[in-house]
Amino acid sequence: MNFFRFDPCELPAETEALRADVRAFLDAEIGRYPPEVRAQTWSASDPAFSRKMGAKGWIGMTWPKAVGGHERSFLERYVVLEEMLAAGAPVGAHWVADRQSGPLLLRYGTEAQRADILPRICRGEAYFCIGMSEPDSGSDLASVRTKAERVSDGWRINGTKLWTSGAQHAHYMIGLFRTSSESKHGGLTQFLVDMKTPGITVRPIRDQSGSEHFNEVTFFDCVVPPDAVIGAEGQGWAQVTAELAFERSGPERYLSSFRLLVEILREAGKDADALQKDAIGRMIAQALTLRRMSLSMAGMLARGEDPSLEAAVVKDQGALFEQGLPEIAHGLLARDGNRGEAYLKTLHQLTMIAPSFSLRGGTREILRGLIARGLGLR
Secondary structure, three states: OOOOOOOOOOOOOOOOHHHHHHHHHHHHHHHOOOOOHOOHHHEEOOOOHHHHHHHHHOOOOOOOOHHOOOOOOHHHHHHHHHHHHHHHEOOOOOHHHHHHHHHHHHHHHHHHHHHHHHHHHHOOOOOEEEEEOOOOOOOOOHHOEEEEEEEEEEEEEEEEEOOOOOOOOOOEEEEEEEEEOOOOOOEEEEEEEEEEOOOOEEEEEOOOOOOOOEEEEEEEEEEOOOOHHEOOOOOOOHHHHHHHHHHHHHOOOHOOHHHHHHHHHHHHHOOOHHHHHHHHHHHHHHHHHOOOOOOHHHHHHHOOOHHHHHHHHHHHHHHHHHHHHHHHHHHHOOOOOOOOOOHHHHHHHHHHHHHHOOOOOOOOHHHHHHHHHOOOOO
16 A cells, blocks of 8 residues: 655755745835735736746756756745745746646657747746646546547647636646547547647636636637647546646645734734634644645655655645635634724635635546545545
């Protein structure tokens, strides 16, 4: 039977200088942003901010210098991400490209794709979206029906992707399409799709906060070139499951609601009663535990290990923590109606968007199924 491994991982002393540099940068760039704006953090898209991050060398940090990267450690990258998310920086434009699409192209992309696209990602100039989920498929990723069929000049794609984050701003999509009906898992292939290709329609989905983060992306006789295939035909399932480990293990899995925790601490101040102190203490303990777990994942990646099982645990528990903060805040400080505007706006923002936290990167039911299988329980 397999077991979870969350080996302790300590940040090297030299990362403190990097942390100070990031904090100074953030203070200069977003120091005046109100809390409710910071609460959007990695969902908020600001291309100008992404380009400034690229100029600082904070995108593609671990990638080879030959493709525009900086060959820094996974732990240094973790420090940058942690500070960006804790501050509520608008990193959404380049987020997916830096976190998972770039590493995927590094491993499976062609030399031409890497030479063309990866340097632009590192400069904060190329943005990606992920075409996985589909209508009527629920959380069963292997049941996708969008088809890619061979034609004389490449591949013709027909179908629909749903809940595609940031598609309206993305330059490229990494799409998981069905290239064969003979095998449920073996008939899937990943493609690199230029979002300017004719036949693609992006329809933003407005959520209850008024934001348009998710999208429906429809393909109608969309033809992509032969070299759009990423990796090998029929290997999409294996590639996408490895890709999801990057999506599930990062600090964004427990820091999406962090600005609300900051505002709770500020609002409670020195006058917190015993009940409030107890609740705040529990929240901080949870956040610190999740940080240790997430940092352990960075250590595993630095050693070249596969954190897929542990990443699913971090994502599952992180979503519970993030979604629980607004509910706790409503009960914790609701007895006194005289609350600050910043606290109320932040609470309002996160109350509306928190339900989506358990959708991103896999639903709770799917994650727990993966965990059970990894432990040999099913």
